[in-house]
Amino acid sequence: MTFTHRHLLxxxxxxxxxxxxxxxxxxxxxxxxxxxxxxxxxxxxLTQINMFFENSTRTQAxxxxxxxxxxxxxxxxxxxxxxxxxxxxLIDTAMxxxxxxxxxxxxxxxxxxxxxxxxxxxxxxxxxxxDGRHEHPTQALLDALTxxxxxxxxHRLNIAICGxxxxxxxxxxxxxxxxxxENRIRLIGPPTLMPAGIxxxxxxxYDNMQKGLDDVDVVMMLRLQRERMDGGFIPSEREYYxxxxxxxxxxxxxxxxxxxMHPGPMNRGVEIDGTLADDINRSVIQxxxxxxxxxxxxxxxxxxxNLRTVRxxx
Amino acid sequence: xxxxxxxxxxxxxxxxxxxxFGALAVRDGKIAAIITDDSxxxxxxxxxxxxxxxxxxxxxxxGVKVCEPGERHKESFGTAGLAAAAGGVTTMVTRPDTDxxxxxxxxxxFVIRRAREAAPVNVLPMAALTKGRQGRExxxxxFLLDAGAVAFTDCDHVVTDSKVLxxxxxxxxxxxxxxxxxxxxxxxxxGAAATSGKFASLxxxxxxxxxxxxxGLDRDIxxxxxxxxxxxxxxxxxxxxxxxxxxxxxxxxxxxxGTSIHHLTLNALDVADYRTFFKLKPPLRDxxxxxxxxxxxxxxxxxxxxxxxxxxxxxSKRLPxxxxxxxxxxxxxxxxxxxxxxxxxxxxxxxLWRAMSLNPAKRLGLPSGRLAIGxxxxxxxxxxxAPFVMDRTMxxxxxxxxxxxxxxxxxxxxxTYVAGAPVYQRS
Numbered sequence: 001m002t003f004t005h006r007h008l009l010x011x012x013x014x015x016x017x018x019x020x021x022x023x024x025x026x027x028x029x030x031x032x033x034x035x036x037x038x039x040x041x042x043x044x045x046l047t048q049i050n051m052f053f054e055n056s057t058r059t060q061a062x063x064x065x066x067x068x069x070x071x072x073x074x075x076x077x078x079x080x081x082x083x084x085x086x087x088x089x090l091i092d093t094a095m096x097x098x099x100x101x102x103x104x105x106x107x108x109x110x111x112x113x114x115x116x117x118x119x120x121x122x123x124x125x126x127x128x129x130x131d132g133r134h135e136h137p138t139q140a141l142l143d144a145l146t147x148x149x150x151x152x153x154x155h156r157l158n159i160a161i162c163g164x165x166x167x168x169x170x171x172x173x174x175x176x177x178x179x180x181x182e183n184r185i186r187l188i189g190p191p192t193l194m195p196a197g198i199x200x201x202x203x204x205x206y207d208n209m210q211k212g213l214d215d216v217d218v219v220m221m222l223r224l225q226r227e228r229m230d231g232g233f234i235p236s237e238r239e240y241y242x243x244x245x246x247x248x249x250x251x252x253x254x255x256x257x258x259x260x261m262h263p264g265p266m267n268r269g270v271e272i273d274g275t276l277a278d279d280i281n282r283s284v285i286q287x288x289x290x291x292x293x294x295x296x297x298x299x300x301x302x303x304x305x306n307l308r309t310v311r312x313x314x
Numbered sequence: 315x316x317x318x319x320x321x322x323x324x325x326x327x328x329x330x331x332x333x334x335f336g337a338l339a340v341r342d343g344k345i346a347a348i349i350t351d352d353s354x355x356x357x358x359x360x361x362x363x364x365x366x367x368x369x370x371x372x373x374x375x376x377g378v379k380v381c382e383p384g385e386r387h388k389e390s391f392g393t394a395g396l397a398a399a400a401g402g403v404t405t406m407v408t409r410p411d412t413d414x415x416x417x418x419x420x421x422x423x424f425v426i427r428r429a430r431e432a433a434p435v436n437v438l439p440m441a442a443l444t445k446g447r448q449g450r451e452x453x454x455x456x457f458l459l460d461a462g463a464v465a466f467t468d469c470d471h472v473v474t475d476s477k478v479l480x481x482x483x484x485x486x487x488x489x490x491x492x493x494x495x496x497x498x499x500x501x502x503x504x505g506a507a508a509t510s511g512k513f514a515s516l517x518x519x520x521x522x523x524x525x526x527x528x529x530g531l532d533r534d535i536x537x538x539x540x541x542x543x544x545x546x547x548x549x550x551x552x553x554x555x556x557x558x559x560x561x562x563x564x565x566x567x568x569x570x571x572g573t574s575i576h577h578l579t580l581n582a583l584d585v586a587d588y589r590t591f592f593k594l595k596p597p598l599r600d601x602x603x604x605x606x607x608x609x610x611x612x613x614x615x616x617x618x619x620x621x622x623x624x625x626x627x628x629x630s631k632r633l634p635x636x637x638x639x640x641x642x643x644x645x646x647x648x649x650x651x652x653x654x655x656x657x658x659x660x661x662x663x664x665x666l667w668r669a670m671s672l673n674p675a676k677r678l679g680l681p682s683g684r685l686a687i688g689x690x691x692x693x694x695x696x697x698x699x700a701p702f703v704m705d706r707t708m709x710x711x712x713x714x715x716x717x718x719x720x721x722x723x724x725x726x727x728x729x730t731y732v733a734g735a736p737v738y739q740r741s
Contacts, residue, residue, distance in 0.1 A: 114634035117634055169518060197512035
């Protein structure tokens with residue numbers, strides 16, 4: 001097997017062949033999920049805890065469904081409500097949970113690196129469901145699967161990632177993954193939403209959306225993360241929409257068969273035109289949600305296999 | 315009759331800038347004779363053979379945080395003093411960023427009394443420049459000077475209101491008081507945990523451009539020109555801040571600058587996978603900056619190397635990087651870390667001791683920091699080559715937050731003397 005990791009903390013640690021292994025397995029799970037009988041047994045007998053220190057509906061539901069379809073006992077913990085307010089540290093929380101012998105820990109945290117820190121302190125497999133503005137690996141993997149199924153390949157594509165790159169962990173993970181798979185990546189957005197040192201990332205940067213979209217195969221839109229803004233990154237929502245919102249006119253610069261992606265939840269009329277988002281000929285946004293469940297099933301399956309191998313050897 | 319005779323030593327003379335073989339005699343706590351030729355050695359009550367190891371003036375460390383009052387569980391004068399003695403630091407110039415801040419003569423007197431009771435090395439306290447380090451009203455600079463404050467600083471709290479800073483500098487100047495600034499633009503650096511660049515962006519850390527340091531220094535230099543104050547920049551860590559510093563010195567302003575040992579020996583990539591012991595303020599810089607700062611120490615543009623000893627307990631470091639506390643302990647690792655610069659060929663030994671002993675002593679008007687007859691016998695005997703693996707559990711500090719844990723280092727202190735009395739001897 002070509003996937004030997006104990007945790008899934010980021011795309012940074014994965015080799016291209018490991019990404020392919022995971023996507024191949026996820027393809028099988030797409031088939032399973034479309035069948036009438038949706039149950040697998042890969043995680044039977046294992047306990048999965050979803051620890052979300054930050055609000056999430058979609059990602060948490062996706063992980064929960066993925067675990068349940070593979071037979072795991074799944075527990076959700078809304079962390080912002082409980083121990084944080086009581087002053088318990090992240091590590092104390094981790095140690096407490098660790099004593100309950102979970103097998104899979106799915107963690108989202110508002111601070112970059114928090115999931116890495118937690119993974120050092122527990123015995124189970126940890127999946128990063130998004131840490132600060134660092135990484136969101138399962139999102140990048142589901143995007144990759146969506147692209148591979150829509151385009152028939154995951155290399156030598158022109159892919160544009162548009163919007164709030166600076167605050168986006170989705171963008172980070174996607175830049176790393178798509179770069180590893182040898183695609184040409186363009187980042188489009190105002191300079192205030194570009195991270196520092198972007199010129200060393202091996203990407204092309206555009207602040208003109210029409211030029212940036214010229215001849216691309218894939219358009220990935222990002223949510224304008226208004227809740228993360230210190231304030232004052234853009235003059236106004238309407239100016240942003242005018243310059244960087246995706247509509248039919250701007251999309252006309254891309255290849256005729258270019259697909260449109262968005263990690264959700266969307267701000268219709270801020271970063272993407274509502275009609276375009278619903279256009280089944282161009283938008284693969286609903287496919288992304290479907291691929292999300294399959295990719296998470298595959299990721300947890302692979303980690304559980306490694307977990308069982310390690311425990312069997314011990 | 316001399317009290318102590320240290321023979322068979324390699325004497326590091328930061329003033330003359332050389333390393334010579336010889337002996338040094340101590341009487342009444344002061345250096346009484348230095349013998350570097352064939353002339354006969356004076357008689358002494360006690361003769362110590364240094365075994366051809368190095369003998370240098372003890373380190374004068376500007377900017378040590380001892381967590382009294384307020385956070386004695388992190389560091390006390392007793393533990394900091396032991397750490398200093400073990401690290402060859404004979405004078406700790408302490409910071410006022412305690413809780414509460416050292417901003418009135420009564421608190422200062424408490425600190426001086428505690429230091430006298432508990433610390434085996436010299437302790438010279440600094441006091442806050444503004445009340446509560448809040449940047450609104452100046453402290454009683456005159457009374458604090460009388461009570462023993464050697465300099466005034468709000469530490470990492472930048473006095474943002476230029477009018478307040480201007481008045482404090484002008485008032486301090488009238489008393490001849492030295493003011494330490496923290497060159498940093500507070501708007502740009504707010505919330506930052508790393509230096510901006512590819513590494514911080516990949517790690518998803520809030521970051522600040524090193525330009526913030528230059529902007530802060532530019533502002534402070536303008537204030538010095540306006541007021542004529544005596545000014546010392548606590549930490550210059552970015553290459554871009556060097557040209558304005560050089561111009562200010564050429565213009566004849568009363569300005570000196572320091573840097574921290576960590577910024578001279580580590581860079582931003584050392585943070586690796588969010589290692590919080592490497593979280594400093596200002597954050598670690600790129601390698602090009604580190605090299606430029608080391609060169610500036612060698613040329614003398616940067617005057618002072620400090621430990622910027624900042625104890626933090628385990629709890630405040632065992633957090634996600636953004637939320638973790640800044641700072642590192644360094645009293646005991648200052649000398650071996652400085653030896654990395656010596657072994658790498660970037661800074662020679664006399665220059666290191668100019669930056670660690672002579673210059674800080676001169677800036678504070680102290681007679682120490684030099685190997686000269688009549689100077690206090692504050693001395694360190696050390697072996698710059700002795701290798702060891704740094705084990706943080708062996709540190710004397712109450713807090714063990716050193717980025718050098720597990721590092722292979724060279725340079726061991728063999729003995730430390732304060733006013734001719736041994737305060738540390740390696741067993």
